[in-house]
Amino acid sequence: MDLARRLFMTQTARLTAGAAFMPLAGVAQAGINDQPPRRGGDPAKRYAMLIDLRRCIGCQACTVSCHIENAAPLGKFRTIVSQYEVENEETGELAQFMLPRLCNHCDNPPCVPVCPVQATFQREDGIVVVDADRCVGCAYCVQACPYDARFINERTQTADKCTFCAHRLEAGLLPACVESCVGGARIIGDMNDPDSQISRMIDEHFDELKVLQPEKNTVPHVFYLGMDERFIDRPQAAPGLWDVRDHDGQEMGYEYAEH
Amino acid sequence: MNMQSIELIAPRYQLAWQPWAVQYFFLVALSYTTLWLALPGAVFGVQRWKPAARLALVAAASTAIVAPVSLLADLHQPLRFWHFYAHFTPWSWMSLGSIGMPLFVVLTLALAWLVWREPMAERAQEQGFVGWVARIARLGDWVSPRWLIVLTGLGAFAASLFVALYTGYEVAVLKGRPLWHTDFLPVMFVVTGLIGAAGLLLVLDRFTGTRAADLRADPALADAPRDRPFSRQMLKVLLIACLLAGGTAAAWFGVGLTQRDPSVAAALDSVQTNPDWRWTTFRAVGAGGVLFLAVLILLLRPRIRGFGWVLGLMALHTAWMFRWVVLMNVQTVQRQTAGFSEYSLSLGSSGLLGIIGSFGLWLAVLMLIDIFVPWRAALGGAAEPSVSSDIKGVPSHG
Numbered sequence: 264m265d266l267a268r269r270l271f272m273t274q275t276a277r278l279t280a281g282a283a284f285m286p287l288a289g290v291a292q293a294g295i296n297d298q299p300p301r302r303g304g305d306p307a308k309r310y311a312m313l314i315d316l317r318r319c320i321g322c323q324a325c326t327v328s329c330h331i332e333n334a335a336p337l338g339k340f341r342t343i344v345s346q347y348e349v350e351n352e353e354t355g356e357l358a359q360f361m362l363p364r365l366c367n368h369c370d371n372p373p374c375v376p377v378c379p380v381q382a383t384f385q386r387e388d389g390i391v392v393v394d395a396d397r398c399v400g401c402a403y404c405v406q407a408c409p410y411d412a413r414f415i416n417e418r419t420q421t422a423d424k425c426t427f428c429a430h431r432l433e434a435g436l437l438p439a440c441v442e443s444c445v446g447g448a449r450i451i452g453d454m455n456d457p458d459s460q461i462s463r464m465i466d467e468h469f470d471e472l473k474v475l476q477p478e479k480n481t482v483p484h485v486f487y488l489g490m491d492e493r494f495i496d497r498p499q500a501a502p503g504l505w506d507v508r509d510h511d512g513q514e515m516g517y518e519y520a521e522h
Numbered sequence: 523m524n525m526q527s528i529e530l531i532a533p534r535y536q537l538a539w540q541p542w543a544v545q546y547f548f549l550v551a552l553s554y555t556t557l558w559l560a561l562p563g564a565v566f567g568v569q570r571w572k573p574a575a576r577l578a579l580v581a582a583a584s585t586a587i588v589a590p591v592s593l594l595a596d597l598h599q600p601l602r603f604w605h606f607y608a609h610f611t612p613w614s615w616m617s618l619g620s621i622g623m624p625l626f627v628v629l630t631l632a633l634a635w636l637v638w639r640e641p642m643a644e645r646a647q648e649q650g651f652v653g654w655v656a657r658i659a660r661l662g663d664w665v666s667p668r669w670l671i672v673l674t675g676l677g678a679f680a681a682s683l684f685v686a687l688y689t690g691y692e693v694a695v696l697k698g699r700p701l702w703h704t705d706f707l708p709v710m711f712v713v714t715g716l717i718g719a720a721g722l723l724l725v726l727d728r729f730t731g732t733r734a735a736d737l738r739a740d741p742a743l744a745d746a747p748r749d750r751p752f753s754r755q756m757l758k759v760l761l762i763a764c765l766l767a768g769g770t771a772a773a774w775f776g777v778g779l780t781q782r783d784p785s786v787a788a789a790l791d792s793v794q795t796n797p798d799w800r801w802t803t804f805r806a807v808g809a810g811g812v813l814f815l816a817v818l819i820l821l822l823r824p825r826i827r828g829f830g831w832v833l834g835l836m837a838l839h840t841a842w843m844f845r846w847v848v849l850m851n852v853q854t855v856q857r858q859t860a861g862f863s864e865y866s867l868s869l870g871s872s873g874l875l876g877i878i879g880s881f882g883l884w885l886a887v888l889m890l891i892d893i894f895v896p897w898r899a900a901l902g903g904a905a906e907p908s909v910s911s912d913i914k915g916v917p918s919h920g
Contacts, residue, residue, distance in 0.1 A: 296695050297613055323531075338534065345859060346531040352524040360527070364858065373698055379617035380609040399605050400598025402538035403616055409698035410858050411535055420598040475858065479697055493525075500527040502861030 296376045304386025309454040309484075310427055311389065313461050313472070314363050316489035318446035321346050321361040325440035325449065332428065332439035339414045341365060341425040342440050347500055362494055363449070365440070366391060366412040366425035367475060367483030374404035374413060383422060388453075389484060390429050395421045409479050427451065454484075464488070532859040539849060540872045542596035545880040547689060547845045549589035550623070551715030552722055554682035556581040557630055559719055559759065563901060564637050565675030572901045573752045577723045577732060580888070580897050583634040586627045588884040593623075595876065615692040622688055626681035633674045635659075636666040641899035655894050686712050693849075701792070701852045704785035706774035713770055714844045716763040717813075720756050721837025727752060728831035732898065739904055749824040757821050757830060760837055764814040771810075792855055796862055802847055809840055 321344050329335070329342045342365035349358045372391050375383055382397035383404050393404075398421035405413045405422060416423035428438035432451075436442070441449045452461030465472065465486065473490040474483040493499070556578045562568040563575025594600045611617035643663070645656040690708020697703045727733045736750055778786025792799045813836050820827050854862045867873045891897065899905040 295613055295615060295618070295691075299611075299613060321531075340533050343533050344531070345529065347527045347529055349525050349527040352526055373696070376613050377616065377696070379611055379614045379620060380605040381611050382605075382609075397602075397605055397609065398599065399602040401596070401616065402598065403614075403692075405538035406853075407696050407698045411533075411856075414535070415538055415598055497856060497858060498527065498529065498860050500529045500860035502529045502532070502856070502859065 298371060298376055299381065299384070301385045301387045303384070303392075304388035304390060304429075306387035307455060308388040310368065310432070310451065311454045311461055311484040311486065312365070312368075312427070312441075313450045313464050313486045313488060315446075315448045315450065315464075316361060316363075316487055318448035319344065319361040319363060319444075320446055321359065322445055324443040324445055325363060328439040328443035329425075329428075332431075333426075335423065336416055336418050339416065339423070341412075341423070347494070347498065360491060360494060362487075363440075364410065364412070364475075365485060366408075366427075367410055367481065367485045368425075368427060370482035370484060371480060373407045373409065373479070373481055377403045377407045379403065386429075390427050391424070392426050392429060393422050393424060395419055395423075398422050409476050409481065410483075527860075529860040535856070535859075535863050537850065537853045537863075537865055539853060540596055541846075541850065541867070541874075541877050542592045542872070542880070544842070544845045544849050545592035545877060546589055546596065547711065547849060548718070548842050549585045549592060549880070549884065550685060550689060551711060551841065551845075552718050553582050553585035553589055553630065554626065554685050555712070555715040555719035556585065556722060557633075557678060557682050558716075559723065560633075561675055561679060564633065565672055570751065570755070572903070573732070573736070574723060574755060576897060576900055576903050577726045577730070578719075579634050579637060579900070580730075580891055580895075581719070581722050581726060582630050584884055584887045584891060586630045587887050588880060590623065590627060591883060592876075592880045595871075595880075615688055615695055619685070619688040619692060622681060622684040626678065626685045629674055629678035629681050633671070633678050636671050636674055637900050638895050638897060639666050641896040641903075641905075644899070644905075645896050652894060659894070686715075698857065699852055699855070700784045700788035701855065702785070702848070704774060704778075704783060706770055706777075707785075707848070709770050710767065710774070710844070713763055713766040714841045717760060717767060717837045718841025720760040720763060721834040721841070724753065724756050724760075724830045724834030725838065727756070728834070730892070730898075735898070735904065749827065753827050753830045754821070754824075757817050757827070757833075760833065761814070761817045761821065764810065764817060768810060768814070788855070792862075798862075799851070802851065806843065806847065809836070809843070813837060813840055 323344055326340060326343045330340065333341055335341055342363065345362040345364055347360040347362070349360050350356070351358075368385075368389050368391050370389070372385055375385055375391065378384075379401060380397055380399055382395075382399070383391065383393045385391045400415060400420045400422065402415055402422065405415060413422055413424045415421070428436075428440075431438055438449075438451055441451050450461050450464060452459035454462055454465070456462060468488050472486040472488060473492065473495055474486060475495050477483075477495070559571075560575045560578035560582055563571035563573075564579055594603060597603065606617060606620035610621070639660050642656045642660050645653060646660055646663075647653065648656070687708065690711045693702045693711075694704060694707040733750070733753075736752070774783070775786060777783060778789075793803050813833065816833050816836070820830060820833065850865065854865050856863060869875060871879065896905065
């Protein structure tokens with residue numbers, strides 16, 4: 264047998280052996296903390312939200328309507344608008360910055376693979392939901408979310424979060440926050456439909472869109488237009504006007520303390 | 523453009539994991555590390571390690587019973603714990619732990635039972651409730667076979683390695699909290715656990731009376747009353763554990779500085795911007811340094827080695843505080859909003875009462891073992907001295 268032929272034979276053997284291990288390799292790759300398969304929802308769709316910050320006036324109508332629609336406990340929010348007062352140190356000019364925040368319905372959601380009972384999962388249309396009947400309330404997903412989009416609902420004692428108002432979407436309605444937004448800043452739609460408003464806006468503003476904490480590789484699907492990059496991570500800001508203190512530095516009260 | 527900003531509106535985020543989590547991580551770490559200290563004497567029959575093994579087995583078994591109780595209490599729906607088994611999720615560390623941890627508990631208790639069956643044989647002859655329990659608990663009059671002890675010990679060891687791995691990576695896998703997201707954290711949980719384990723054995727040695735019994739029994743110790751092999755051994759373990767912990771922390775910091783590990787960057791950020799974090803860091807480094815030096819001094823000066831149990835308490839405090847800072851304080855670092863959230867320990871069962879309660883439960887388990895199991899006589903140990911009923915005896919003041 265000549266050398267070329269022998270080499271060819273060994274190569275073939277290697278390839279065949281490799282093929283035998285292919286399924287095993289696939290299993291090995293589906294390792295700990297990998298994304299499980301998506302389930303439920305419309306596989307043809309990929310819901311996403313675009314928030315046009317130029318149109319947000321920080322009125323918190325979305326916060327309130329979400330609270331009413333989804334009956335979140337007092338002091339816990341599925342969506343809220345963080346508000347900042349920004350001062351230019353050179354000119355002393357003041358400006359307001361509004362950042363509506365909600366679940367990013369990431370393409371690589373860190374909250375999903377950690378769940379020990381598969382209570383939280385991503386639907387085929389991209390929406391991340393929680394099965395409150397299965398959730399054990401371990402709060403592992405609350406820790407895993409880098410955006411603080413999840414909380415433990417003390418009434419149900421399970422994990423709670425924004426669902427893009429999936430129940431309303433299925434009935435052909437808009438999510439409560441989108442419906443109530445006075446400036447029309449929130450746009451929800453199907454990214455897989457090229458004619459949807461969100462697809463057209465993503466095409467138009469592709470280079471200007473930003474997401475929160477992109478370095479975490481979560482691939483968020485809430486896109487911000489008119490976003491200041493100093494707010495995409497934990498902002499360098501003096502926190503909270505809601506901390507009201509007396510002369511001794513003791514907190515006097517908090518509006519949403521345990522009711 | 524330089525700018526200054528004030529965050530006017532942001533929600534207040536509550537801590538999702540309660541002090542129960544600290545109790546679980548503390549107790550389970552003590553359990554697997556004390557099991558490791560029990561193995562040479564209890565399973566492999568190394569004579570030198572038998573006094574340590576007697577205490578370590580009690581420590582491992584008692585903490586293994588209490589740790590899962592704290593874990594269950596940290597669930598907001600504890601009665602749904604069976605969902606872990608109805609919906610097994612092999613890609614979640616917590617789900618893997620729900621299999622590995624009970625396995626560890628069962629094997630550790632089985633090992634303790636196999637070893638304790640031997641001294642219980644004598645007690646089974648006794649009248650009364652304690653004798654009756656000994657007769658029932660031995661499950662028949664047979665000698666624990668050597669091969670079964672070795673097999674159970676090795677199984678418990680394998681399970682303990684898994685528990686050490688899963689408790690570490692369960693936390694370290696979360697990139698949502700940069701301070702946790704480092705491979706050094708699981709290592710640090712293990713080495714600080716070992717610090718706590720050596721400390722716990724020194725404390726148990728003092729308060730279960732094994733030290734006093736040793737001093738009474740061995741005339742050779744009359745000349746150098748504090749130079750017992752056991753305390754020398756435990757102080758050495760403590761010294762090594764301190765060195766390992768210091769080395770791990772230094773490696774984390776060093777690697778983080780050169781390779782820009784986000785967890786080191788996040789730690790530096792917290793220390794620079796928050797005075798509480800500065801104080802915590804100084805206290806942690808200081809406590810570790812003081813503990814290391816004190817252990818070194820006691821090893822060099824046998825005459826003052828009677829204070830070993832005080833260092834034991836310090837070591838337990840170090841192991842517990844590490845978990846408190848890592849699990850509770852890190853949760854106060856905001857993620858998408860500015861600054862730090864405030865946490866004040868509540869007095870109820872999700873706070874102080876939970877902490878005291880789980881330690882109280884551990885003490886109760888320890889006392890039950892002490893009442894029903896003649897563990898001092900295990901592994902060739904001397905049986906406990908019968909309590910003197912001599913009312914004319916000279917009063918002793920320690």
